[in-house]
Amino acid sequence: SSELTQDPPVSVALGQTVRITCQGDTLRSYYASWYQQKPGQAPLLVIYLKNNRPSGIPDRFSGSSSGNTASLTITGAQAEDEADYYCSSRDSSGTHYVFGTGTTVTVL
Amino acid sequence: QITLTESGPTLVKPTQTLTLTCTFSGFSLTLNSNGVAVGWIRQPPGKALEWLALIYWDDDKLYRPSLKSRLTVTKDTSKNQVVLSMTNVDPVDTATYYCAHREASLDAFDVWGQGTMVTVSS
Numbered sequence: 379s380s381e382l383t384q385d386p387p388v389s390v391a392l393g394q395t396v397r398i399t400c401q402g403d404t405l406r407s408y409y410a411s412w413y414q415q416k417p418g419q420a421p422l423l424v425i426y427l428k429n430n431r432p433s434g435i436p437d438r439f440s441g442s443s444s445g446n447t448a449s450l451t452i453t454g455a456q457a458e459d460e461a462d463y464y465c466s467s468r469d470s471s472g473t474h475y476v477f478g479t480g481t482t483v484t485v486l
Numbered sequence: 487q488i489t490l491t492e493s494g495p496t497l498v499k500p501t502q503t504l505t506l507t508c509t510f511s512g513f514s515l516t517l518n519s520n521g522v523a524v525g526w527i528r529q530p531p532g533k534a535l536e537w538l539a540l541i542y543w544d545d546d547k548l549y550r551p552s553l554k555s556r557l558t559v560t561k562d563t564s565k566n567q568v569v570l571s572m573t574n575v576d577p578v579d580t581a582t583y584y585c586a587h588r589e590a591s592l593d594a595f596d597v598w599g600q601g602t603m604v605t606v607s608s
Contacts, residue, residue, distance in 0.1 A: 411593070415535075420584055420601050421527075421535065421598055423592075423594055423595060426593065427594070432592075468593075477534060477535040477537055479534050
């Protein structure tokens with residue numbers, strides 16, 4: 379399957395740590411990237427190639443992967459981290475892209 | 487600084503062809519831009535992102551398999567534009583359509599346009 383399945387909505391207390399996951403068979407072969415999307419805004423790349431942050435992304439964002447699961451961890455969540463998060467990777471062909479189902483993160 | 491801007495109609499009737507233009511700056515899609523690509527991604531209201539198509543610097547093209555028969559992506563390097571056409575639209579194609587820059591070394595969409603909302607309705 380080329381589907382990427384993400385967690386249901388999650389909440390995290392301000393300053394605490396939250397980890398969200400992305401599952402899919404293709405993650406055994408291809409790295410995941412992660413995107414943050416706030417209401418009414420375009421997605422923003424926060425992690426690429428499993429655990430690399432683009433310039434300007436705070437180091438509280440980190441990525442990891444094991445088997446068919448990729449994870450995004452926010453260590454010390456801030457109010458501004460409240461958003462929808464999408465994982466993405468290649469599909470089983472290795473050429474096309476696929477996005478995950480998305481996870482809404484609420485910071486309490 | 488890389489920027490991308492989508493443009494096109496906000497309302498399209500069912501069965502018509504939707505044509506969207508992505509005008510970009512800060513990079514090129516020419517033969518000496520090894521690895522660079524521009525992708526199209528859409529998002530129906532309240533739903534997840536959906537990858538649609540990708541066009542590479544060398545004019546190679548990829549399409550979402552389930553929509554391949556309805557999609558065409560082209561580039562005009564002289565105008566720094568990428569055009570996405572979708573034939574025979576249906577109300578389920580109502581979505582915000584984004585174009586995005588894909589850097590080969592990142593294998594991810596690192597810069598996105600602001601998106602353009604398209605409604606398919608009679």
